Amino acid sequence: MERTSRFDYYKSRHIPELKVLRAALSDFSYDRHAHEEYAFGVTLAGRQDFFSGGEFHRSSPGNVIQFNPEQVHDGHPGDDSTLGYVMTYVPAAQLEALFADAAGSERAGAFRCGDTLIPDPELRRAILELSQLVIHRVGSRIEQEHALYRIASRLVQRAGQFQGAGKASRPDALLMRAKEYILAHLEDDVSLDDISQAAHLSKYHFLRLFRQQFGITPHQYVLNCRVNAACHALEAGVAPAEVAFRYGFTDLSHFNRRFKRIYGKTPNQYQRSVTS
Template identity: 80%
Template sequence: MAKQSSRFDYFKSRQIPELTVLQASLCDFSYDRHAHEEYAFGVTLAGRQDFFSGGQFHRSPPGNVIQFNPEQVHDGHPGDDSRLGYVMVYVPSAQLEASFADAAGCKRAGRFQGSDTLLADPELRRAILDLAQLMIHQQGTRIDQEHALHRMATRLVQRAGKFQPGGRVSRPDALLLRAKEYVLAHLEADLSLDEISQAAHLSKYHFLRLFRQQFGITPHQYVLSCRVNAARSDLEAGVVPNEVAFRYGFTDLSHFNRRFKRIYGMTPYQYQRSIAQ
């Protein structure tokens, strides 16, 4: 009997449209390294989930929670011959800032960054799965989903212990942040390494070394990731894939399809159709 192919199902919350959940079943697919603008909270349901992030490789067995901060580079693939099943909820930081600050008792905690990528935490797992199920089955009210978000944020802050505001940003971090901001502000332009490194006030050589060392991804991969993320937002707004491909500098629709699929598991058209259901 032929082995079933991988399956990806995306759902948008009807109560909180900014939220997206992915229900995935993988057997023959590997994600390219990429980063999302949102927080991502996942639970491995079956099989083993292997991925690179934060300079190291991780293995997530069933029941484990995976948490990516915004802009945290990662990839992913099944870790053995069994089918990998998981859910992943994508949450913009604005949806969590008040809950993080409330849980920490500190306004500056709104930009909370989790230090652990893999967590064995039944309470956090339950909150993530509760929110995912509400979204997948289009159940509950807005406040039900907000309650699940608040439980997730509270548990993450509890695990972190006493919140410590971040210290001064290092010079390399500040320079690379300038480069990232330049990329995000010029996604529709024909960007060059010279322009990006100049925005960071670094030579091209030092910029390439620092960027790869800091983020585990090349500037080229980062630009593609940002363009695909921006394209996803346009697709959700109803812009046709051909127009989106042209807007963000993809050679043609075929090129756009390939790049988008390496990050979201499906073509732009399939994604647009999936979230419209």
């Protein structure tokens, strides 16, 4: 019997922009991409193989996977069995106050987790509790917020003494200019020259630094940002064809392919799942 992959998305009724993915993968591999949000996942069945942070990881059932915003990664089943997992996506704005409170420092609002693959039963229970509340549309706002606080406090606790981001180095500051330029021009036909000039770097130097820092090319990053922006537009009810045109995809077919490589569903399928 032929196996197919399944991707089910659920939006919280209580916490703005929080959503959960419940996935079963047998014949699907994600392209390298990054999300704007924090992502907290638990491997439920099979083996979850992925690349992130300059190395390959293998997650067996029960392990926690955590991605910071803009952390590039991919993913696929690691063996012949079906890979099952849940992933909860939380906007940074929803976690800043929780991180700061858990660490007892306002500077901790910009917290970033140093670990990607985490064997932690307490953290796993909190993630699964939050995902089940969202998936089954049960519980109150305070219950979802409490589960989210447990996730934030456990991550800060595991990190020990909080280390602030510190002053950005010059290359980091220049690359941040490039990222800000890209995000401000997602609906425009930007070129590599435009982006490197915004960062005040030569094209060669910019390409090398960008790839070294983020693990993907500027072109891949632009496409990734456009898909993320398209996702928000779809959630707001904008027609997929209009979204494709707005964010510079050559046609709906091109948009479908790019979107599915990151979200596992076509834009139309995704929109139906989160707006129904």
